[in-house]
Amino acid sequence: MTPSKSRVTPACEHFDYCGGCKWQHLDYAVQKKYKEDQVKQALIHLGGIEKPPVEPIIGAHKIYYYRNKMEFSFHVGADGEMLLGLHVGGRFQDIFQLASCHLQSESSNEIVKFVRTRAVELGLPPYHIIDHTGFLRFLVIREGKFTGETLINIVTGRGDYPVLKTLAEEIGRKFPQVKSVSHTVNPEKANIARGEKEAILYGLDHIHEKLGEHRYRISANSFFQTNSYQVQRLYDLAVELAEPKHNERMLDLYTGTGTIAIYFSDLVREVVGVESVADAIHDAHANIEENSARNCEFVISDVADYVKNAAASEEKFDLVVVDPPRAGLHSDVTKSLLKLRPHKIVYVSCNPATLARDLKELIADGYTLDRAVPVDLFPHTYHIEAACRLTRKG
Numbered sequence: 468m469t470p471s472k473s474r475v476t477p478a479c480e481h482f483d484y485c486g487g488c489k490w491q492h493l494d495y496a497v498q499k500k501y502k503e504d505q506v507k508q509a510l511i512h513l514g515g516i517e518k519p520p521v522e523p524i525i526g527a528h529k530i531y532y533y534r535n536k537m538e539f540s541f542h543v544g545a546d547g548e549m550l551l552g553l554h555v556g557g558r559f560q561d562i563f564q565l566a567s568c569h570l571q572s573e574s575s576n577e578i579v580k581f582v583r584t585r586a587v588e589l590g591l592p593p594y595h596i597i598d599h600t601g602f603l604r605f606l607v608i609r610e611g612k613f614t615g616e617t618l619i620n621i622v623t624g625r626g627d628y629p630v631l632k633t634l635a636e637e638i639g640r641k642f643p644q645v646k647s648v649s650h651t652v653n654p655e656k657a658n659i660a661r662g663e664k665e666a667i668l669y670g671l672d673h674i675h676e677k678l679g680e681h682r683y684r685i686s687a688n689s690f691f692q693t694n695s696y697q698v699q700r701l702y703d704l705a706v707e708l709a710e711p712k713h714n715e716r717m718l719d720l721y722t723g724t725g726t727i728a729i730y731f732s733d734l735v736r737e738v739v740g741v742e743s744v745a746d747a748i749h750d751a752h753a754n755i756e757e758n759s760a761r762n763c764e765f766v767i768s769d770v771a772d773y774v775k776n777a778a779a780s781e782e783k784f785d786l787v788v789v790d791p792p793r794a795g796l797h798s799d800v801t802k803s804l805l806k807l808r809p810h811k812i813v814y815v816s817c818n819p820a821t822l823a824r825d826l827k828e829l830i831a832d833g834y835t836l837d838r839a840v841p842v843d844l845f846p847h848t849y850h851i852e853a854a855c856r857l858t859r860k861g
C-alpha cells in the first residue's frame with residue numbers, strides 16, 4: 468500500500484497505541500483543512516446555510532506541548548509493577564508506562580518519572596481498578612503556560628498514607644515551579660480524577676494563568692480551557708466578533724470561572740455571567756478580585772432558567788456571548804434568547820453539529836450570521852472550536 472502524501476512521521480514513540488493524539492501522523496496543514504471543512508459542512512448540511520461565511524481556520528502556532536492540564540493514571544502492571552502513564556487507545560482499562568508525552572511539557576514528563584520512582588521507593592501502592600485495592604489513582608499536572616506555575620493533584624482511593632506528604636514535599640523541593648500539591652480522595656469505583664475530600668500537602672491551594680492583561684486563578688478542580696495559547700486567541704477573536712462598546716451591557720452564558728466575562732470587563736459597561744456549578748462561580752468571584760473587575764456580576768443558575776426570567780422581566784442586554792458544552796443550547800434557551808432579542812450574539816462552540824442546529828433556529832427568527840471562524844484548540848485530535856457572530860436589526 469502506498470502511504471498518503473499527507474502522512475508524516477509522528478513525533479511520539481507511543482503513537483501506535485496511545486489513546487490521545489490520533490491525528491499525529493497527518494500533516495498539520497491537512498489537519499487544519501479537515502477541521503475547517505468540518506465546520507463548513509456542518510453549517511451547510513445541518514444548519515441549512517447555503518453559503519456559510521466560514522473564514523480560514525486559526526491554526527495553532529504550537530502544535531506540541533500546548534496542553535496546560537494532563538491526567539496520568541497509576542496502574543498495576545502484568546507482573547505487579549507500578550505503571551504511571553496514559554490509556555491505551557480503545558482499551559480503557561489498560562495503561563501503558565509513559566516514557567514521554569508531547570502534549571504538556573518536558574518538565575511535566577520529568578515530574579511523572581520522579582513521582583513514579585519515588586512512589587515505589589516510599590511504598591505507596593498503585594490502585595487496582597478491577598479489585599479496587601491499592602492507593603494511588605491519578606497524577607494531575609496543571610501548568611500556567613504564561614506564568615510558569617505548576618499545580619499537582621494526587622488522587623487516591625483512600626486517605627491513610629501519611630508518607631504521601633513526604634512525596635509532595637519532595638516534588639516541591641525538586642521542581643521549584645511547583646507552587647501547589649493537593650490531595651484528593653476518590654473512594655468511589657468511578658475511575659475519575661475527582662473526589663470529595665481535598666487537602667493541600669504542599670504550598671498554596673491554587674496557581675495562576677495569564678491571558679492577555681488578565682490573571683486567572685486555577686485550583687485543583689476548577690475548569691480552565693486546556694490550551695492557554697489558543698484560548699487567548701479564541702477570546703481575542705470573541706472580542707473582535709463582538710465589537711463591544713463601553714456603554715453596552717453584556718451577558719456571558721455558561722461562564723465557567725468567568726474567564727470570558729472578565730476578558731470583556733474593561734470593554735463594556737457591565738457583564739453578568741451565568742453558570743450552574745457553584746464551585747466555578749466561587750472561582751469566578753476570586754477572578755473578580757484578581758482583576759479588580761468590579762463591573763462583573765456572577766449568578767449561579769441553570770442558563771435556561773436565567774434567560775427565561777430575564778426575558779420575562781424585559782431585561783436588556785446589548786451583547787450575549789454563549790459558550791455551551793458539546794450538547795449546545797437547550798431548545799428552551801434558544802427560545803428565551805429569541806425573546807431577549809440582544810442585538811449581537813457571539814456563539815463559541817466546541818461542537819460544529821450542535822452549533823449548526825442552534826444557528827438554524829436563530830437565523831430562522833431573524834438573526835444574520837455575519838462571520839464564522841474555526842479555531843484549533845486541540846492539534847492532533849479531531850476536535851474543533853468555532854466562534855460566530857450573529858446580529859439582528861431592530
Ligand SMILES: C[S@@+](CC[C@H](N)C(=O)[O-])C[C@H]1O[C@@H](n2cnc3c(N)ncnc32)[C@H](O)[C@@H]1O
Pocket residue numbers: 690691692721722723724725726727741742743744747768769770771790791792
Ligand atoms: C465549555 S464550558 C465554558 C466555560 C467558559 N466559558 C470558559 O471559556 O472557560 C461550559 C460551561 O457551562 C456550564 N454549564 C453546562 N450546562 C449548564 C447549564 N445548563 N446552565 C448553566 N451552566 C451550564 C459548565 O459547567 C461549564 O462551566
